[in-house]
Amino acid sequence: MVATDPRTPSARLEFRDPVRARALAERLATLTADLGRAPIALMHVCGSHEQAIARYGLRHSFPQNLDVIMGPGCPVCITDTPEVDEAVALARQGVRVLTYGDMVRVPGSSASLADARADGARVEVIYSVAQAVEAARQTDEPVVFFASGFETTAVATAAVLLDDPPPNLSILSAHEHIPPVMEIICEMPGSRVQGFLAAGHAATITGWGVFEPFVAHHGVPVVVAGFEPLDILAALVRLIELVKGDAPSVEHVPALRDPRGQPARPGLAVGGVSAHRRALARHRPHPQREPAAAGQVARPVRRAAALRHRPGEPVARPAASGRPVPLRRHHGWRGEPDGLRALRQAVHAVGARRRLHGSTEGTCRIWHAYGGHPDLEVPRERAAPPATAVATAA
């Protein structure tokens, strides 16, 4: 147990406190005022952050010279076409393919999983990888789970792989690890992202230390925050302070209480110093592995990717994609045109139009739901290289 919570029931929802929100917005304005006309560009990398920004109309309170861009935070946008092709090819070969619902309509080169299903392929929507395990246990035939998403879903896939999964279960992994994606953003020609807002829940899984090598290498600060309006505003304030300072670092935003190394609000925020414990540690001893320690936190996620195909798995390699799909593709994709193109589209959001409404975490659907394209014109003018990306997508 930690110290007594200073909040009282009457202070419920104080994280929506308009007075605090206004104070933070004013601080944002003050911080950016002396930047002159030069805009400052910050990027978040989580669909839930975009949901909150759009749902609560936060962009309205941002200074004119602050651009908050949604980066690659949507699992649909970030999934590369060959990965979809591979799943479609497997399904068309008669293999049972199980996947999360938002992947079904994502188009590959020639078809989506929904198209394959309409043609008679066995494509099933599941909500949890645990269901894939159950499905595989009830049959001898090969079962493929087409896995997507970032750390928060990757860790569930990893848990299954580490827990003696059925031999007929294969994982076709399109999981992404966010720090390499952020590296790509920074290394893109013309990149103008000066700071990242990272997602609280993903950092709950990995620990926030996972960003430290990135910050050390690129000199771009990262602030981890939850999904409430005050979390986001406070994180942006802190990010700009870090951008203007000369010591980039990783921090988290306890928006509502003194930083004591404890999460601001575990429901929606992330722990600070204790985050390294929040890895793939079990709540009781397990004979097959030790509790994760600091420095090991990202390993389960990587392992999920490495085990894209289980050794000796009986699933035939896909033929329809026309080329072999490299193992651990997503660790090698940073130089591949397809991946970069997909990423660029995700960064500029409008590229996602092709996959409109695919996922509740996509900027396309979020802006559709909450009204308009709040800052579409500004990033299109300033961001590089937007013209080709927009033209390609349109």
Next chain:
Amino acid sequence: MCLGVPGRILSLDDADGALVDFWGVQRRARLDLVDQPVAPGDYVLVHVGYAIRRIPAEDVEVTMALYDELLHAAAAEDDLMRADVRGEIDTCAPSGGGPRGSD
């Protein structure tokens, strides 16, 4: 679905799972990933069918208030954040055990 959904543990089973109550809806969640020991009565944050952390007791109230607002406030019925939270509850197997259908 980065938000996850909080629920209260009703009972533990032998296979690293738990029966969890979400606003009166009882579902099964896996406990493989929780960072601390949990017991019936504890609140956990669940994501794609897996509890990913135990919610400290002193933070339960404000967390639940926040989700109450998301689920029940006067937002549109098709509000995306509300849909995501409801979707998270659906990631958990029914309380009767056994696999979910793919409906």
